[in-house]
Amino acid sequence: MQNDLGLFAFRPPEGGPLERKSGGGPIAPHPGNGTHLTLRGVSKGFGDRIVLKPLDLTIEAGNFVGIVGRSGGGKSTMLRLVSGLTAPDTGTVLHNGAKLSGIAPRTTMMFQDARLLPWQRVLSNVGITRGSGWEEKSREALRAVGLEDRAKDWPAVLSCGQRQRVALARALVAHPHLLLLDEPLGALDALTRGEMQRLIERLWQEGGFTTILVTHDVAEAVALADRVIVLRDGLIALDRAIDLPRPRKRTDPEVTSLETEILDQILT
Amino acid sequence: MIVPWLLPAALLIVWQIGAEVGWITMRTLPPPLSILTAAISLCRTGELERQVLISCQRAALGFLVGGGLGFGLGLLTGLSRPVELVLDTSLQMLRNVPHLAIIPMVILWFGIGESAKLFLIALGVFFPIYLNTFHGVRMVETSLIEMGRIYRLGPWAMFRRVILPGAMPSILIGVRYGLGITWLTLIVAETISSSSGIGYMTMNAREFLETNIVLLGILIYALLGKLADMATRWLEHRLLAWHHNFQTEAEA
Numbered sequence: 001m002q003n004d005l006g007l008f009a010f011r012p013p014e015g016g017p018l019e020r021k022s023g024g025g026p027i028a029p030h031p032g033n034g035t036h037l038t039l040r041g042v043s044k045g046f047g048d049r050i051v052l053k054p055l056d057l058t059i060e061a062g063n064f065v066g067i068v069g070r071s072g073g074g075k076s077t078m079l080r081l082v083s084g085l086t087a088p089d090t091g092t093v094l095h096n097g098a099k100l101s102g103i104a105p106r107t108t109m110m111f112q113d114a115r116l117l118p119w120q121r122v123l124s125n126v127g128i129t130r131g132s133g134w135e136e137k138s139r140e141a142l143r144a145v146g147l148e149d150r151a152k153d154w155p156a157v158l159s160c161g162q163r164q165r166v167a168l169a170r171a172l173v174a175h176p177h178l179l180l181l182d183e184p185l186g187a188l189d190a191l192t193r194g195e196m197q198r199l200i201e202r203l204w205q206e207g208g209f210t211t212i213l214v215t216h217d218v219a220e221a222v223a224l225a226d227r228v229i230v231l232r233d234g235l236i237a238l239d240r241a242i243d244l245p246r247p248r249k250r251t252d253p254e255v256t257s258l259e260t261e262i263l264d265q266i267l268t
Numbered sequence: 269m270i271v272p273w274l275l276p277a278a279l280l281i282v283w284q285i286g287a288e289v290g291w292i293t294m295r296t297l298p299p300p301l302s303i304l305t306a307a308i309s310l311c312r313t314g315e316l317e318r319q320v321l322i323s324c325q326r327a328a329l330g331f332l333v334g335g336g337l338g339f340g341l342g343l344l345t346g347l348s349r350p351v352e353l354v355l356d357t358s359l360q361m362l363r364n365v366p367h368l369a370i371i372p373m374v375i376l377w378f379g380i381g382e383s384a385k386l387f388l389i390a391l392g393v394f395f396p397i398y399l400n401t402f403h404g405v406r407m408v409e410t411s412l413i414e415m416g417r418i419y420r421l422g423p424w425a426m427f428r429r430v431i432l433p434g435a436m437p438s439i440l441i442g443v444r445y446g447l448g449i450t451w452l453t454l455i456v457a458e459t460i461s462s463s464s465g466i467g468y469m470t471m472n473a474r475e476f477l478e479t480n481i482v483l484l485g486i487l488i489y490a491l492l493g494k495l496a497d498m499a500t501r502w503l504e505h506r507l508l509a510w511h512h513n514f515q516t517e518a519e520a
Contacts (some may be wrong), residue, residue: 066479129425
């Protein structure tokens with residue numbers, strides 16, 4: 001992984017660079033920065049096809065939740081319901097106990113495609129919401145994803161992986177309390193993917209926001225999430241806490257046995 | 269590079285010589301030098317400048333009125349389904365009428381004065397700009413609009429940063445078409461009847477068989493059309509810099 005990734009200043013600067021404990025122990029997240037999420041009897045269908053059956057789910061603030069399942073299993077729909085992009089047919093979505101209507105507050109989202117504005121340079125893309133001091137903040141976010149020197153480039157000249165890193169910087173610059181990831185690494189090559197996974201993990205640990213990652217890659221979910229949820233035919237088929245130290249190794253027998261367990265659930 | 273200019277230069281020389289020797293009569297095709305002398309003498313009296321200015325004003329005003337309306341309505345129908353429902357079908361039907369075909373009606377409505385010319389130009393410019401603005405707005409990727417919603421962009425920010433730039437390539441195509449139609453319509457309108465402008469100048473010269481001035485008028489129309497085209501290219505270059513970034517990246 002390319003180093004020199006600057007730290008993302010979620011904390012006051014006098015704290016200096018975050019101490020990263022050697023030995024791979026997790027840095028305690030700051031739950032105060034995360035959204036507490038509740039879904040109550042939430043369901044959604046398109047036409048006469050039911051994508052999500054009435055579903056109850058609570059996600060603790062600051063948690064990293066992985067959602068896996070076959071395509072068409074309702075993963076992305078669930079994410080869109082949580083973001084407020086789509087309204088549920090029944091039930092309510094609550095952010096910190098408040099019923100959601102419209103786009104969710106303090107929530108950002110990454111998609112499989114970076115969705116950068118091709119007519120704005122990288123820095124302006126990161127600072128899309130503008131606001132006071134956006135240039136400085138955006139520069140800092142770009143530093144955090146290691147792309148500070150590409151601030152003046154057009155998105156079109158970046159590689160796929162770089163574009164996703166810009167999208168990540170854009171998602172984080174506003175200091176979200178909830179980060180929604182809709183297969184953001186699906187289109188990347190294996191090497192870039194691994195780098196991005198570590199980057200996302202680290203920024204999540206520093207930021208302490210709640211994260212929901214939708215992926216079809218079980219290994220990715222097991223590597224990153226505190227909790228993996230399997231969605232099958234619009235229902236929660238498995239809800240499994242993962243309490244392994246970070247960073248996790250793919251070859252770790254505990255990791256592989258978890259992967260097998262989850263895969264079995266998906267394939268049943 | 270000289271080579272590409274050799275043929276036109278040779279043609280001009282042959283033309284000039286042919287006219288002087290008497291192969292080509294002045295009435296058919298006046299020699300190039302006589303066109304030049306006509307241009308110089310008309311410039312001296314200020315006549316040329318005055319007529320060109322009048323024609324340009326007509327073109328600009330007609331283009332602004334028709335283009336402005338087309339742009340505005342294109343945005344409205346592009347952004348709002350109800351407005352589209354009410355307006356678009358009617359406009360699409362009207363679009364099929366060639367605007368020059370209604371000249372007899374225009375003369376009945378407006379007479380042959382200034383307003384008839386402006387109306388014709390505006391009408392001709394309206395449709396390409398309307399259509400391309402409408403399509404441009406509709407072609408903006410929904411994924412980007414969704415992204416804008418997630419980042420809670422207000423209506424103005426969404427329009428300014430996402431929709432308008434996304435529609436701009438298409439809008440500029442409309443502008444280019446519109447400019448072409450502007451000149452064409454201007455020529456037709458000025459040739460039919462005018463008491464000023466380049467068209468008046470050439471029609472007047474025709475009466476007196478001053479073919480060199482007629483040809484000069486034609487050349488000026490061509491030149492103005494070319495200039496307008498260059499202006500849009502420049503505009504495209506400015507507004508669509510992100511479109512060209514693959515080529516310019518190496519120079520940056």
